[in-house]
Amino acid sequence: MAKKPELRSQKWFNNPDNPEMTALYLERYLNYGLTREELQSGKPIIAIAQTGSDLSPCNRHHIELSKRVRDGIIAAGGTCIEVPVHPIQETGKRPTAMLDRNLAYLSLVETLFGYPLDGVVLNIGCDKTTPALLMAAATVNIPAIALSVGPMLNGWYDGKRAGSGTVIWKAREQLAAGEITNDDFMEIAAASAPSVGYCNTMGTATTMNSLAEALGMQLPGSAAIPAPYRERGQMAYETGKRAVEMVFEDLRPSDIMTREAFENAIVINSAIGGSTNAPIHLNGIARHLGVDLDNDDWQKIGHEVPLLVNLQPAGAYLGEDYQRAGGVPAVVGELLAAGLLPHPGAVTANGRSMGDNCGAVRSVNTDVIRPVSDPLVAAAGFINLKGNLFDSAIMKTSVISDAFRKTYLSNPDDPEAFVGRAIVFDGPEDYHHRIDDPAENIDENCILFMRGTGPVGYPGGSEVVNMRAPSYLLKRGVEALPCIGDGRQSGTSGSPSILNASPEAATGGGLALLRTGDMVRIDLRKCTADMLVDPEDLAERARQLEAAGGYVYPESQSPWQEFFREKVGRFDEGMTLEGAPKYR
Numbered sequence: 001m002a003k004k005p006e007l008r009s010q011k012w013f014n015n016p017d018n019p020e021m022t023a024l025y026l027e028r029y030l031n032y033g034l035t036r037e038e039l040q041s042g043k044p045i046i047a048i049a050q051t052g053s054d055l056s057p058c059n060r061h062h063i064e065l066s067k068r069v070r071d072g073i074i075a076a077g078g079t080c081i082e083v084p085v086h087p088i089q090e091t092g093k094r095p096t097a098m099l100d101r102n103l104a105y106l107s108l109v110e111t112l113f114g115y116p117l118d119g120v121v122l123n124i125g126c127d128k129t130t131p132a133l134l135m136a137a138a139t140v141n142i143p144a145i146a147l148s149v150g151p152m153l154n155g156w157y158d159g160k161r162a163g164s165g166t167v168i169w170k171a172r173e174q175l176a177a178g179e180i181t182n183d184d185f186m187e188i189a190a191a192s193a194p195s196v197g198y199c200n201t202m203g204t205a206t207t208m209n210s211l212a213e214a215l216g217m218q219l220p221g222s223a224a225i226p227a228p229y230r231e232r233g234q235m236a237y238e239t240g241k242r243a244v245e246m247v248f249e250d251l252r253p254s255d256i257m258t259r260e261a262f263e264n265a266i267v268i269n270s271a272i273g274g275s276t277n278a279p280i281h282l283n284g285i286a287r288h289l290g291v292d293l294d295n296d297d298w299q300k301i302g303h304e305v306p307l308l309v310n311l312q313p314a315g316a317y318l319g320e321d322y323q324r325a326g327g328v329p330a331v332v333g334e335l336l337a338a339g340l341l342p343h344p345g346a347v348t349a350n351g352r353s354m355g356d357n358c359g360a361v362r363s364v365n366t367d368v369i370r371p372v373s374d375p376l377v378a379a380a381g382f383i384n385l386k387g388n389l390f391d392s393a394i395m396k397t398s399v400i401s402d403a404f405r406k407t408y409l410s411n412p413d414d415p416e417a418f419v420g421r422a423i424v425f426d427g428p429e430d431y432h433h434r435i436d437d438p439a440e441n442i443d444e445n446c447i448l449f450m451r452g453t454g455p456v457g458y459p460g461g462s463e464v465v466n467m468r469a470p471s472y473l474l475k476r477g478v479e480a481l482p483c484i485g486d487g488r489q490s491g492t493s494g495s496p497s498i499l500n501a502s503p504e505a506a507t508g509g510g511l512a513l514l515r516t517g518d519m520v521r522i523d524l525r526k527c528t529a530d531m532l533v534d535p536e537d538l539a540e541r542a543r544q545l546e547a548a549g550g551y552v553y554p555e556s557q558s559p560w561q562e563f564f565r566e567k568v569g570r571f572d573e574g575m576t577l578e579g580a581p582k583y584r
């Protein structure tokens with residue numbers, strides 16, 4: 001083993017030039033039973049960034065797993081200090097958990113930077129916990145390794161797999177169509193959450209945990225193990241051990257999360273059918289590392305990559321099946337076998353490369369993880385749409401249904417393009433108020449627009465763009481209308497919406513100028529989205545909007561909402577805080 005590097009914790013606990021401060025720093029950490037030997041003898045002090053709590057059910061099992069992490073840290077010769085992270089529960093936080101991603105990031109940066117810590121285990125899981133912790137690790141750049149809490153067991157209802165989130169989107173349509181009762185709805189929801197862990201679908205959580213492994217920040221095979229499985233506790237132990245070794249090897253986030261690693265992650269995101277929230281988070285993490293990454297990269301590198309993982313919402317299976325088929329290493333192994341992973345040499349948290357870790361791994365259930373020769377969908381990545389409505393918006397074309405394709409994309413003279421009449425909603429309340437009102441005269445030639453729901457408009461940006469069609473259309477058998485917006489969509493939803501439009505209406509994006517009744521043209525081949533409105537009319541609307549004081553959005557309800565709105569950037573640029581990425 002190479003010579004041990006100087007430990008930053010020793011600047012606090014063992015500084016011969018400043019015995020007074022050493023004494024002050026030391027004494028209070030002795031008061032609960034730590035010994036001078038643990039703090040002064042060159043044992044790396046490893047933080048566990050604890051995201052589990054009673055408020056955060058998805059990550060709560062980390063409280064249990066951290067005991068095994070701690071055992072691993074001690075076994076490898078380290079000292080463990082568990083630190084709380086600001087809670088982020090996707091399903092509990094109002095107005096949205098996304099608002100708190102940057103708050104948890106800020107607070108963890110201060111914790112990791114300002115205290116005597118040599119390395120950190122990142123307790124990732126529920127949607128925003130993963131990017132928040134990876135962003136903080138990127139900024140502070142001390143040796144860091146992530147540990148997924150793991151997905152819930154498979155949910156079952158009526159003899160069928162009931163995937164978290166995904167069954168809710170389906171059930172709300174059944175409820176609106178009068179096919180199920182309110183009690184049925186609650187029962188279906190509960191059935192989809194059968195154990196500890198995070199969403200068992202390929203939603204944002206499974207996506208981001210898989211991508212943490214794809215980036216090289218978790219041990220191979222760590223992402224997919226369901227939370228209650230014994231392997232999860234064993235992985236926690238190995239992760240703790242490895243954290244100590246990484247400090248001795250001085251292996252840092254900037255060594256692992258390189259441009260090459262992000263390119264690998266984009267490819268793997270397509271192969272797993274990852275969430276449309278992934279570009280926001282990965283672009284944000286990359287910014288904190290000084291790595292250039294934008295939505296054009298996602299289209300260029302990711303769009304043509306086939307979908308291999310057959311998980312809901314795009315497919316049929318759930319988390320346990322994903323694990324049994326081989327998880328991320330099997331996906332990477334299949335991509336490697338077909339020559340589709342761009343950078344097999346990218347280094348990972350165990351010190352070995354992606355190619356070393358996964359080259360020999362194959363899917364053990366080819367219906368759940370397909371080989372490249374037999375994919376679920378040929379081109380599974382995102383396209384990046386542009387036009388007078390916005391500079392950038394993401395669409396996952398692989399979830400376009402046959403029915404949708406037949407209704408909207410079957411004009412032989414203009415394939416992959418459609419023109420529709422805009423129905424514009426200003427926020428989710430406006431939508432709920434108007435969607436079922438027959439006076440709105442919504443039909444299958446309409447495109448539903450949701451605006452005022454970006455990072456500034458609805459602080460953090462809301463997952464509300466996947467709007468269900470009016471109940472009167474659902475009853476007529478029209479299942480879905482095209483949806484476009486400056487907000488987001490839950491990764492557990494399978495809607496082919498056009499999302500994360502940047503800039504948003506609230507900061508002067510083109511969406512602010514759109515009016516109900518305008519005709520809009522979407523071209524999925526040319527990747528354009530435009531209002532078919534005379535440029536002079538648009539200029540006049542812009543003048544009127546400015547004279548009226550700009551696009552109106554609800555007032556902030558807390559100090560953080562106000563500070564966040566003053567500093568936050570666009571979705572396509574990772575929704576980072578202005579000024580933050582320069583601290584590295």
Ligand code: FES
Nearest residue numbers: 058126198199205
């Ligand atoms: Fe926490 Fe889906 S709500 S992972």
Ligand code: MG
Nearest residue numbers: 127204490491
């Ligand atoms: Mg979500």
